[in-house]
Amino acid sequence: MAPRYVLSIDQGTTSTRAMVFDQHGRLAGMGQREHRQIFPQPGWVEHDAAQIWHNTRRVIPQALAELGISVADVAAVGVASQRETFVLWERDTGRPVCSAIVWQDTRSHQVAEGLLADPGADFFRSRAGIPPAAYFTAPRLSWLMADRPELRVRARRGELLMGTMETWLIWNLTGGPDGGVHVTDVTNASRTLLMNLEQLDWDPELLEFFGVPESILPTIVPSSQVVGTAVGALAGVPIAAAVGDQQGALFGQTCFEAGEVKCTYGTGAFLLMNTGADVVTSSHGMLSTVAYQLADGSKAYALEGSIAVAGGLVQWVRDGLGLVRTAPEIETLARTVDDSGGCVVVPAFTGLFSPYWSSGARGVISGLTSFVTAGHLARAVLESCAWQTNDVVEAMAADAGVPLKSLRVDGGMTSNHLLMQMVSDVLDVPVLRPTTSETVSLGAAYLAGLAVGFWSDMKVLRRNWHRAGQWDPRLSAERRDQQRLAWRAAIDRTLDVRN
Amino acid sequence: MPGNVQSVERAAAIIRLLSAHDGRQLGDLSSALGLSKSTVHGIVRTLVQVGFVEQEAAGGGYRLAQSVLANRPMAMDVNEIRARATNWVDALAARTRLATRLVVLPDRAAHEIDAGIISHHVFSAAKTPQHVEIGESVNLAATAEGKVLLAFAAVGPSVLEGLQPEAATSRTLTDVDRVRAEVDLTRSRGYGIDDEESAVRTAGLAVPVRSHGGLVVAALGVRGTPDQVLTARHDASVQLVTLLAEAARGTSHALMAERW
Numbered sequence: 182m183a184p185r186y187v188l189s190i191d192q193g194t195t196s197t198r199a200m201v202f203d204q205h206g207r208l209a210g211m212g213q214r215e216h217r218q219i220f221p222q223p224g225w226v227e228h229d230a231a232q233i234w235h236n237t238r239r240v241i242p243q244a245l246a247e248l249g250i251s252v253a254d255v256a257a258v259g260v261a262s263q264r265e266t267f268v269l270w271e272r273d274t275g276r277p278v279c280s281a282i283v284w285q286d287t288r289s290h291q292v293a294e295g296l297l298a299d300p301g302a303d304f305f306r307s308r309a310g311i312p313p314a315a316y317f318t319a320p321r322l323s324w325l326m327a328d329r330p331e332l333r334v335r336a337r338r339g340e341l342l343m344g345t346m347e348t349w350l351i352w353n354l355t356g357g358p359d360g361g362v363h364v365t366d367v368t369n370a371s372r373t374l375l376m377n378l379e380q381l382d383w384d385p386e387l388l389e390f391f392g393v394p395e396s397i398l399p400t401i402v403p404s405s406q407v408v409g410t411a412v413g414a415l416a417g418v419p420i421a422a423a424v425g426d427q428q429g430a431l432f433g434q435t436c437f438e439a440g441e442v443k444c445t446y447g448t449g450a451f452l453l454m455n456t457g458a459d460v461v462t463s464s465h466g467m468l469s470t471v472a473y474q475l476a477d478g479s480k481a482y483a484l485e486g487s488i489a490v491a492g493g494l495v496q497w498v499r500d501g502l503g504l505v506r507t508a509p510e511i512e513t514l515a516r517t518v519d520d521s522g523g524c525v526v527v528p529a530f531t532g533l534f535s536p537y538w539s540s541g542a543r544g545v546i547s548g549l550t551s552f553v554t555a556g557h558l559a560r561a562v563l564e565s566c567a568w569q570t571n572d573v574v575e576a577m578a579a580d581a582g583v584p585l586k587s588l589r590v591d592g593g594m595t596s597n598h599l600l601m602q603m604v605s606d607v608l609d610v611p612v613l614r615p616t617t618s619e620t621v622s623l624g625a626a627y628l629a630g631l632a633v634g635f636w637s638d639m640k641v642l643r644r645n646w647h648r649a650g651q652w653d654p655r656l657s658a659e660r661r662d663q664q665r666l667a668w669r670a671a672i673d674r675t676l677d678v679r680n
Numbered sequence: 681m682p683g684n685v686q687s688v689e690r691a692a693a694i695i696r697l698l699s700a701h702d703g704r705q706l707g708d709l710s711s712a713l714g715l716s717k718s719t720v721h722g723i724v725r726t727l728v729q730v731g732f733v734e735q736e737a738a739g740g741g742y743r744l745a746q747s748v749l750a751n752r753p754m755a756m757d758v759n760e761i762r763a764r765a766t767n768w769v770d771a772l773a774a775r776t777r778l779a780t781r782l783v784v785l786p787d788r789a790a791h792e793i794d795a796g797i798i799s800h801h802v803f804s805a806a807k808t809p810q811h812v813e814i815g816e817s818v819n820l821a822a823t824a825e826g827k828v829l830l831a832f833a834a835v836g837p838s839v840l841e842g843l844q845p846e847a848a849t850s851r852t853l854t855d856v857d858r859v860r861a862e863v864d865l866t867r868s869r870g871y872g873i874d875d876e877e878s879a880v881r882t883a884g885l886a887v888p889v890r891s892h893g894g895l896v897v898a899a900l901g902v903r904g905t906p907d908q909v910l911t912a913r914h915d916a917s918v919q920l921v922t923l924l925a926e927a928a929r930g931t932s933h934a935l936m937a938e939r940w
Contacts, residue, residue: 509763616774
């Protein structure tokens, strides 16, 4: 009997999960384990790569057991991963020689700020599509090599391998020191600041600039392609996909056409727009990245915009202000009033991301009068998530030259019915939510399934997308313009360091 | 004869203390009962979880929950219920390709309740135009979810007493005695059926969703055309009832989980 399932590994920032999907793209089984967050110094964030690999080996059988299937029922494995986090390990033993340095880690912040301020900073954007910020891989890798010169020596001798987390897991899944395959995919490589975005290969000048020896780097492969065969618990199963989490979500949402956009609402929010076969360079502060590349070499690029604080603002209302006991209760509180009473909240807690990119900006609550109650404030909090989404969407649409037709959403905050209506009202387009909310894992499963013929083509995947809910715009143009003016005025105050 | 259950006795004593005086601290309760703080804490924490006791934000004192005092149906916020249940309700829709709904009773005194509220709604796989029905009312006597709530919710009997059923279609039960008999039938077989009673060419099936101690706090239902939901003899599809029961169990776990 032909295998009936595809398995995804989602190596995330807080946990590693294995998920099993059926032919219809429905989640059928799952295993999950959290790993330790290590904070050696303020601003430093590390993971233990050995623990992550250990957890991966545990969650795979867990997911299979939950569904009661054997490995023979698994057609392929895809790996989605937190992006930009990397580790170095010994080629001969598989032992990590450092902690995995996480994307949230700010130890290379000053170096990156210096590079950003340099008049030549456009060089990075023109080669890699991204600016030299601390959360991309290269500045932290460069810091590590400078901090521990013996690693550079060992790297030059060919004793060490480097990888982002999908690279580390695939190398181990395919045998580790005993024939492990050392690869990364185009989407993950596009976040290292070391890959040439047009050629999809390591850029010699970027490697030289950051002092990275090419011998430690994995081979860059398409996101959907059989790269090896698993040994151990998944013995015999082809490893058929690797993808960065946000690009995985874009694929899982089946945003295959240029102009299609997804937004994942978590603590922050990530918007990606498929821009088709060519790189679109942003003049509005968006990042250019690879959306995916298939085994036949066909590829799509994407623009990415991020919002630093979305769900995090609701957590602040809960923990910082104590206005609600649980995050979803903010909707109940917000529904006690009909509008925000003129109140506007801009949650620039640690500066503003896209499209403003101001690390000096600080948050603002404007329009406060004695009329404003907790309900108005709750409403303003939700509206700020909608307007931040709109800022990114407008910038993307201007870069890509196509207006948005609809927005596909996923993530925890999509269960907030009022917020989804607000997003639709503010963007003035339909907002669509799919039944499978685990879009990151689903995207990795789709990419793996395509590579082995489990799914014949992308049209089939489109048909799997089942609309769970749709919100259509209801706000009058007049009200929208009023809100827009108030939002813009509050943003201006946010960007003014004196507030 | 087995002896009394000690922890129930102690819980009752704590409730009596809180009904006499609000805002008591953990230390007050423990000295009033002559029990260790850790023992009292364990019981109070359980009472908070099941919605009998609330902790005041400022000062951290304990008081009896309003919903218990006023014979109101719910201890959990309707939007929190949706956030917790969404994965299961979504998955049920994906599996059955039918519209799914999670329905609760509004947070009001039982005699004021005349309709259910849709806490969560997921579209069917059909391409037809649909809108998100979250927050809308449902006819208790006509829908499968409503019948389940009348049959199983703690305030169900009180709600049923004051209910004046409204006709939605020619098949809606509007005679109070017939509604009563239908609710009894729903209770005995464990699920509710709506056979074109709330809308024409629409049928529904629903099962109860239980929370702490087995109390029913919501009804989980599917809706579609009669041939999608019912057999040729107008009975429930056995396969659908099984899928509903499975999703309802998962939803129960999600509602009771401390962290989610």
